[in-house]
Amino acid sequence: MTDHTHAAHPSTTESGGSAADAAFWDARYAEKTQIWSGQPNAVLVQEVSDLDPGTALDLGCGEGADAVWLARRGWRVTAVDISQVALDRAAGHAADAGVADRIEFLRCDLGETFPDGQFDLVCAQFLHSPTDMPREEILRSAAAAVAPGGDLLIAGHAKFPEGAHEDHHDMHLPTPQEVLESLGLPDGEWEVLLSDEHERVHTWNDGTSVTRTDNALRVRRR
Structure with missing residues (x-):
């Protein structure tokens, strides 16, 4: 996605928030006019393309590529991030894509508060900090x-x-099995659809590439 400045954005609501954490991420996003690639995460595309659209919650939406991709496919999206800088940028991308009316952007510190309601799809893509x-x-x-x-x-x-x-550098990165166990899901109420580790080539904004090792977990409530 290209970078633009917009005078108006979709609704952005502030809910809770740690000032120190918000300041850290605002500063991180302010380092450059674009941090991420602007493309939806590959695991999201792989796992969600065949689903009928409904309501989606995108946790840690960043610059909004996943939320915009979902909205383009007919989903109604609540997109959450702690950084107002990221949310403003994401809202601009949503407006450029013509899907601003399908995404609500919500500023919230997920460690303190969580969006209300239930959703057909809840995504947490690289929710590390x-x-x-x-x-x-x-x-x-x-x-x-x-x-x-x-x-x-x-x-x-x-x-x-x-x-x-x-x-x-010192962040613990759990395996899919560790993530599954930490969720504490009741027996018999959920089905594991995906639990794997995979490699992918990531290209930085300067054109250089590295091989990343990522993992993914997808579970469905029965």
Whole structure:
């Protein structure tokens, strides 16, 4: 996606928020006019393309590529991030794509509060942070937000490649099985549809490429 400045954006609501964490991520996004590729995450495309559109919750939406992709496919999306800088940028991309009316952008510190309601799809794509973020607690809240028959899709890094942001160096990166166990899902109420580790080639904005090792977990509420 290209970068633009917009005078008006879709509705953005502030809910809770740690000032220190928000400041960290605002500064991180302010380093460049574009941090991520602007393309939807490959695991999302792979796992969701065949689903009938419904309501979706995108946790840690960043610059909005996943939310825009979902909205283009007919989903109604609630897109959440702690950074207002990221949300403003994402809202601009949604407006450019003509899907601003299908996405609600919500600023919230997921460690303190969580969006209300249940959703047909809840996504947490690379929800990692060098700040003090209670990831396991957030993902349990994500599972609770999945409607009956709906899916929870979690993608994460299995290890960080050379050249990754320096603040990530001491972060624990769980396996899919560790993520599944940490969710504490009741027996018999969920079905595991995907649990794997895979490699992919990632191209940085400067054109250089690295091989990343990522993992993914997809579970469906019966």
